[in-house]
Amino acid sequence: MKFFTHKTVIPIEVYEEISIEEKDKRFLDAQIETRSLEVMTYENKLLFSELNILLDKGESASIALALEKNLPLLTDKKKGRSVAQNMGIEIIGRIGVLRFLYRNGKITKKRTEEILEKLNNSSFRVSKKLVDMVLKQS
Numbered sequence: 205m206k207f208f209t210h211k212t213v214i215p216i217e218v219y220e221e222i223s224i225e226e227k228d229k230r231f232l233d234a235q236i237e238t239r240s241l242e243v244m245t246y247e248n249k250l251l252f253s254e255l256n257i258l259l260d261k262g263e264s265a266s267i268a269l270a271l272e273k274n275l276p277l278l279t280d281k282k283k284g285r286s287v288a289q290n291m292g293i294e295i296i297g298r299i300g301v302l303r304f305l306y307r308n309g310k311i312t313k314k315r316t317e318e319i320l321e322k323l324n325n326s327s328f329r330v331s332k333k334l335v336d337m338v339l340k341q342s
Contacts, residue, residue: 212241213275215265219243246272259284267293268339280328298323304336313339 212235216260223229235241238280246252246268255264265285270277276294276303279285285295323330330338 212237212278213244213269213273214241215262215269216243216245217265218262221262244269244273248272255287259287263287267291298328299334299338306338 206230210331219232223232232241236243248268248271251271252264252268255267259267263279263281266277266279267284267288269275270293271291276296277284277288278296279288280297285297288295302316302319305311306313311319318340320330320335320338
C-alpha cells in the first residue's frame with residue numbers, strides 16, 4: 205500500500221473542514237510541525253469544480269489532489285470512493301488503515317478489537333468477515 209510509504213497529505217479544504225475546533229486545529233498543526241501531515245493544494249481547478257457538483261469541497265479537493273500527485277485516497281464515503289475508483293485512484297478506508305496498523309505491530313490486538321467495537325457501535329458497520337480479515341495475522 206503506497207499510502208503507508210508517504211506522510212499523510214490533505215488539501216487545504218479538508219484542513220479547514222476538520223480544524224474548526226481549536227483542539228483539532230492544535231492537533232493538526234502539531235502533525236504538520238512534525239512533518240507527518242502536509243497540507244497541499246491541487247492545480248486543476250476545473251476538475252475540482254466538476255467534482256464539486258457531485259461531492260463536497262473536501263472530497264472534491266482530495267480526489268483532485270490524489271489524481272495530480274498519484275496518491276491513494278483515504279475515505280469511507282461511498283460516493284467519493286465510487287468517483288475516485290472510476291478515475292483509477294487507489295482507495296484506502298478506515299478498515300484498511302486499521303488492518304495495516306495491527307499487522308505491523310503499531311497497535312495491539314486488544315486495541316484493534318476495541319476500535320472495531322466502537323466502529324460497530326457507531327453508524328459505521330463492520331461485517332464479521334471484515335473483522336476476521338483485520339484480525340488475521342498473515
